[in-house]
Amino acid sequence: MSDLSDLYQEVILDHNRRPRNFHALPDASHTAEGYNPLCGDRLTLYLKLTGDVISDVAFEGTGCAISKASASMMTDALKGQTVAGGKALFERFHRMVTTPPDQAVEDMGKLSSLAGVRQFPVRVKCASLAWHTFKAALEQARKATTE
Amino acid sequence: MIGTGIDVQRIRADFPILKRTVRGKPLVYLDNAATTQKPRAVLAAITSYYTDINANVHRGVHELSARATDAYEAARERVREFFNAASVREIVFTRNATEGINLVAYSFARPRLSPGDDVLISAMEHHSNIVPWQLACEATGATLTVAPIDDRGELILEAFDRLLTPRTRIAAITHMSNALGTVTPAREIVRLAHAKGVPVLIDASQAAYHMRVDVRALDCDFCVATGHKLYGPTGIGVLYAKEAHLEAMPPFLGGGDMIGSVTFARSTWNVLPYKFEAGTPHIAGAIGLGAALDYIDAIGLEAIAAHERDLVEYGTQVLQGIDGVRLIGTAREKASILSFVMDGVHPHDIGTIVDREGVAIRTGHHCAQPVMERFGIPGTARASLAMYNTRDELDVLGRALQKVRQVFA
Numbered sequence: 001m002s003d004l005s006d007l008y009q010e011v012i013l014d015h016n017r018r019p020r021n022f023h024a025l026p027d028a029s030h031t032a033e034g035y036n037p038l039c040g041d042r043l044t045l046y047l048k049l050t051g052d053v054i055s056d057v058a059f060e061g062t063g064c065a066i067s068k069a070s071a072s073m074m075t076d077a078l079k080g081q082t083v084a085g086g087k088a089l090f091e092r093f094h095r096m097v098t099t100p101p102d103q104a105v106e107d108m109g110k111l112s113s114l115a116g117v118r119q120f121p122v123r124v125k126c127a128s129l130a131w132h133t134f135k136a137a138l139e140q141a142r143k144a145t146t147e
Numbered sequence: 148m149i150g151t152g153i154d155v156q157r158i159r160a161d162f163p164i165l166k167r168t169v170r171g172k173p174l175v176y177l178d179n180a181a182t183t184q185k186p187r188a189v190l191a192a193i194t195s196y197y198t199d200i201n202a203n204v205h206r207g208v209h210e211l212s213a214r215a216t217d218a219y220e221a222a223r224e225r226v227r228e229f230f231n232a233a234s235v236r237e238i239v240f241t242r243n244a245t246e247g248i249n250l251v252a253y254s255f256a257r258p259r260l261s262p263g264d265d266v267l268i269s270a271m272e273h274h275s276n277i278v279p280w281q282l283a284c285e286a287t288g289a290t291l292t293v294a295p296i297d298d299r300g301e302l303i304l305e306a307f308d309r310l311l312t313p314r315t316r317i318a319a320i321t322h323m324s325n326a327l328g329t330v331t332p333a334r335e336i337v338r339l340a341h342a343k344g345v346p347v348l349i350d351a352s353q354a355a356y357h358m359r360v361d362v363r364a365l366d367c368d369f370c371v372a373t374g375h376k377l378y379g380p381t382g383i384g385v386l387y388a389k390e391a392h393l394e395a396m397p398p399f400l401g402g403g404d405m406i407g408s409v410t411f412a413r414s415t416w417n418v419l420p421y422k423f424e425a426g427t428p429h430i431a432g433a434i435g436l437g438a439a440l441d442y443i444d445a446i447g448l449e450a451i452a453a454h455e456r457d458l459v460e461y462g463t464q465v466l467q468g469i470d471g472v473r474l475i476g477t478a479r480e481k482a483s484i485l486s487f488v489m490d491g492v493h494p495h496d497i498g499t500i501v502d503r504e505g506v507a508i509r510t511g512h513h514c515a516q517p518v519m520e521r522f523g524i525p526g527t528a529r530a531s532l533a534m535y536n537t538r539d540e541l542d543v544l545g546r547a548l549q550k551v552r553q554v555f556a
Contacts, residue, residue, distance in 0.1 A: 004503055008496075008554050017491075039495055040512050040525045062525045064495035065555075120499060 006116035007123070008065065015069035020076050021058040032140055034061070034133030036125055041067045045133045052082050059133075064126050066117060071130035073110055083138060090131050097127050152450045159535045161186040161442075172505030175540045180325050180353060180484055180531030181509050182375045185439070189379055192438035196431045204430055205404055205421070219430050222437030223420075229440045230370065231361040232387050236419035239386040239393070240428050244352040245275040247371035247386035248319065250423065251348055252279035254396040255369070255388075259316045262288030267315050267345070269294045269302050269331070270521055271324040274514040276350045280319060289316070296521060300327035300476040304335065311343045317368075318347045322354035326515040326527070327476025328459075328484030330354065337367050346392070352376055356533070357455060357482045359448050362387050374432060378533075379439035383432030386423070393419050400425040451534045455483045458532045458541065465545040470552055475527050486513075486527040489548070492555045497528040500554055501547035508544070 025046030034043045043061030047054055057075045061068075074093075078086050093114075096105045101118040117127045159165050162184045167174050176184060196218060202211035204219045220235070227235045241247045256266065266280045270293050277291075284291045292315070294307040302320070311318065318340045322333045333349050340347045348369035351360045355372040362370050369392070374383035388396075398405055398416055402425035407415035416422045443451070462485045466472050471490030489497060498510035511526040512519045519526055530544055 004500060004554065007499070013555065038511070040516070040519070041495075042525070062493075064493035066496070068493075123495075123499060126495065 003116070003119045007120055009113045009116065011073075011110060011113045012065060012069040015072040016065035019059075019068055019072040021079075022060065022072065023058050024060055025056060025058040028056075028058075030137040030140055032133045032137035034129045034136070036063075036067075036129050038125070039064070041126060041129055043067070043071055043130060043133060045071070045130065045137050047078075047134070047137050049083065052084075054078050054081050054083065054086055059130065063129070064123075066114070066123055066126040067129050070114055070127045071133075073114070074130045074134065077109075077111060078134065086134065087138070090135055093131055094128065097124050153446055153454050153534065155454065155535060155537055158446065159537075161188070162535055163187060163190070165535060169505040169507070170503055175504075175506040175543045177530040177532065177536065177540065177544060178507045178509050179356075179533035179536075180376075180513075180529065182381065183356060183378045183533050184535070185380070185435075186378055186442050188442050189435045189438045193380060193431045193435045196434045203427055215430055218434050218437075219428070222433040225437040225440050226385050229444070230355075230372075230385070230387055231363050233363060234390060237387055237390050237393065239388065239420045239423040240433050241371075241384040241386050242382055242429070243375075243384035244350060244371040244373040245279075245384075247369075247384055248276055248348065248350065249279045250386055250399040251317075251319075251369050251371075251388070252283045254399045254423075255346075255392060256280070256283050256317050257287060258397070260284070260287035260289040264289040264314045264316050265292045265312060266290075267292045267294060267307070267310055267318040267320075269307070269320050270296045271300065271302065271327060271329060271331075271515065271518050272319070272321055273325050273350065273352070274516070275352075276319050276321060276348075277517070293517075294320075296329075296518075299478050300324065300329045300518075301478045301480075302329070302331050302336075304332070304339070307336065308339045311340055311345050313343070315340075315343070315345045318345050319350065320347065321350040321352075322360065323351075323357065323482060324476065324515070324518070325353045325484070325531075326513040326518045326529070327478065327486055328481040328531075329476060329478035330358070330480040330482050332480070333365050333367065337365055341366065353484075354482075356443065356451075357448075358452055368392055374436040374439065377436065377439050378442060379436035380429075380432045383429045383436050385436075390419065393423065396423075398422055398425070402426045404428075446534060452482070454534060455532050455536075458536055458538065459483060459485065461538050462530060462532070462541045462544070465541050466548075469545065469548050472548070475522055475524065483532045485530045485532075487529075488524055488527055489551065492551055494526045494528045496555070497548070497551050500551045501528075501544065504543065504547035504550065506540075506544050506547045 028046035030047040041063035048056035200214040202215040346368035349367040370387040375381040405425040494510035
């Protein structure tokens with residue numbers, strides 16, 4: 001059970017049960033749809049940029065505990081960041097979940113709870129879906145989606 | 148085993164993979180609707196082909212080529228017998244059921260389709276029995292029509308009948324839903340369609356390893372199945388088609404073996420069924436499939452069906468005993484599939500946790516997204532059963548699901 005409890009840590013279960021920033025954002029400046037055709041996980045990410053700052057961020061969708069918790073924690077982490085800061089977080093998170101499980105990874109605070117997916121290679125996509133959607137949203141024109 | 152006439156332990160001994168462990172736990176393989184495991188007889192037939200008689204078929208005059216051709220054609224005869232087709236000319240080897248459906252969509256349906264025509268499928272089809280028809284409709288301006296299913300997951304026959312129009316060029320319906328386990332009344336479906344002059348393709352991919360699929364009794368025009376769900380190898384499938392249809396249809400793929408003669412001006416086509424088998428076929432696959440059908444018939448489809456019925460009933464009880472579990476697919480005629488959702492837990496999380504207990508189930512949309520949409524769910528967890536499964540294994544699944552409940556308490 002030890003690797004299972006690495007995957008389903010209390011903080012992840014909590015974000016799955018009570019996802020933060022889980023709603024639409026009518027005045028979003030950037031939107032993107034994230035979809036994992038393999039498992040059907042689907043989310044819509046809303047960003048509101050005020051100048052260079054991510055002043056608000058929210059999401060909606062359906063998915064497994066890992067994808068939902070990851071999206072929820074990501075929205076918490078991104079709020080108040082600059083665009084460059086958000087992109088840097090994306091890179092750090094991506095590195096963390098793709099580092100082989102026997103190698104050390106940097107401490108990313110709450111986000112580190114998702115490092116447990118490394119022992120479940122098929123679940124890495126669940127953790128990274130929201131982050132890829134964030135990146136897609138930044139690259140879109142106003143209100144555009146990837147679909 | 149209680150009340151069923153097969154010796155499951157003896158059967159299990161024939162399947163080498165069932166002895167292995169997964170993560171230190173005995174493998175509990177409940178993903179048979181995705182693919183079944185292979186008995187030693189199938190593995191031996193494949194090895195023996197490559198060890199003793201490997202050569203290309205329908206080619207050389209040499210001894211091995213003749214032996215390989217004999218073995219390949221004996222497999223075709225075995226398939227004919229299994230599905231009770233009238234002639235081996237009606238048995239085309241394909242890569243899988245998907246290729247069989249595509250063959251019919253391209254060579255039979257497309258030339259008959261124009262704007263205003265329609266193709267009729269059902270709401271419980273696998274993507275493989277949706278997308279080829281969508282492509283055919285897009286290319287020809289025809290319309291894809293979908294016969295609805297009810298809340299149990301049964302085809303609504305009256306609606307199917309109503310949707311058969313004078314412009315329906317073909318109906319393509321599954322004999323058994325891979326996502327719900329529903330067994331459809333294929334004979335009645337064919338009867339209704341034929342009453343309106345509509346030819347029917349029956350997708351027997353899921354049905355064929357649970358019940359006898361007799362193409363002459365069904366009177367279907369086309370029937371497809373796949374070897375790897377019949378305890379045979381991957382990469383080999385079967386298309387049955389009435390001879391008159393195959394005679395009238397143009398080839399699907401061009402190449403070697405399917406020709407009568409070739410000049411740069413024009414080519415002529417080989418006789419049936421070779422007209423539809425371009426290129427070197429999956430010889431070992433066909434031979435392995437023949438061995439798989441021998442294995443199934445030695446045990447007996449009726450006995451297998453009785454055993455699996457017992458497992459479905461028992462598994463249903465096990466699942467109903469777990470807090471928050473709801474079965475998806477409760478058709479009165481149902482075989483070998485237990486599709487379910489659990490309150491507050493996504494199917495993928497269920498799949499990951501039970502995998503840690505050595506239990507292999509499928510999670511997600513099962514290549515049947517419209518079915519999931521019909522039931523308003525993103526996906527299900529699906530335990531699917533085969534002749535070698537036991538009640539004990541369903542108890543292991545039940546205990547693994549209790550662990551899921553604990554994690555998500």
